[in-house]
Amino acid sequence: MTSTLGFAILAVLARGERTGYDIAAAMRRPVSYFWTAGHSQIHAELQKLTAGGLVAFETRHGPGPQDKKVYRLTPEGGDALRAWITEPPRGRPERDELVLKTYASWLADPELVRRLFAEQLRAHEERLAEYEREEELFGGPPDPGDPRFGNYAALRCGLGYERHRAEWCRWMVGQLSASLKPSWEAVKPSEP
């Protein structure tokens, strides 16, 4: 009954041993393109995974008030992870606050909605540029047996997502500008 977060942790540990702190840091970026968790969740989940025999830890001295615990996958953990990968994902319901706002946007001031989407567009373009820079660091797709393939494939997904999202925001801004223009034009005194 391992949760998806549990498998996310196993997937990180499959690349090498880590402390809970390391895993939390890794889940801010770049694993965070697709899964995030606070350190409070990670420590709790590591205790469950340890109890289930999927991970094991070794105590080592380090900075910090307590000794650090370096976790690694057990053979059982590796088996569980491999089996999970090819199982069809249990569909999480999609919840997208921006699309919900869009659904209700007909009620709001079009100029304020336009600004909202212009800002979102800017943010997506920024992240897209960032992902593009990261993509350049790979010299084309790694082999599917290479751990780096996982990173590259996830990055490809992120690139596609940001492009789709930016395009949609651009369309929204266009729609809202078009609807604003007539009254804006009407206010402006006529020119030859």
Add this chain to the structure above:
Amino acid sequence: MTSTLGFAILAVLARGERTGYDIAAAMRRPVSYFWTAGHSQIHAELQKLTAGGLVAFETRHGPGPQDKKVYRLTPEGGDALRAWITEPPRGRPERDELVLKTYASWLADPELVRRLFAEQLRAHEERLAEYEREEELFGGPPDPGDPRFGNYAALRCGLGYERHRAEWCRWMVGQLSASLKPSWEAVKPSEP
């Protein structure tokens, strides 16, 4: 302190009065492109919204063991909804199980991973065709002041998303097929 689910309910009620049951049904499709909730959540939230004065209900006789409650927006509810629409969305962390599987895919049997993505591709293509049929029912984008604009804009987002996702799955299948071919070729006896 209304939750996003609360605003989702307000957004549905902005289009007309509904019972909790109706809202739950609406949130399966087509609001479900971007927000879903079980009926147990909706009834609980409606009680909170009523307590907060954002919605009001009228009891009417209908089928079912209890009289039905027909909810509508109050003026305060309308104000709260309008104010919320143009506020920047509070970023929900992205959690995507399929991308997580991708990140770990280098560990698994490439043929099984290929099948996983082939199946996902099929599902996305199916949904894309469905959305395209729905788009045809609109004769172009409605005016941004029209409630149907909300539906159309959300559908546009869904279309872009499914296209991006299908393209990514197709790329994954391609990558995995390419890596499988060499050994598949090696097994097959040479042909002139």
Add this chain to the structure above:
DNA sequence: TCAGACTATGTCAGAAGTGACATAGTCTGC
């Protein structure tokens, strides 16, 4: 006439996720 689907509202236990609080040693730069 009777089965089964649909309408309709609600509770409850539990899982998953968030943010604050607690604690304390080490490393870096000014």
Add this chain to the structure above:
DNA sequence: GCAGACTATGTCACTTCTGACATAGTCTGA
């Protein structure tokens, strides 16, 4: 030498979400 950032693990209260359980009248078609 000292401030502040970083390393490091953990608890707790709270919110959100899920799925099961509970209840019961009406409508439809075989």
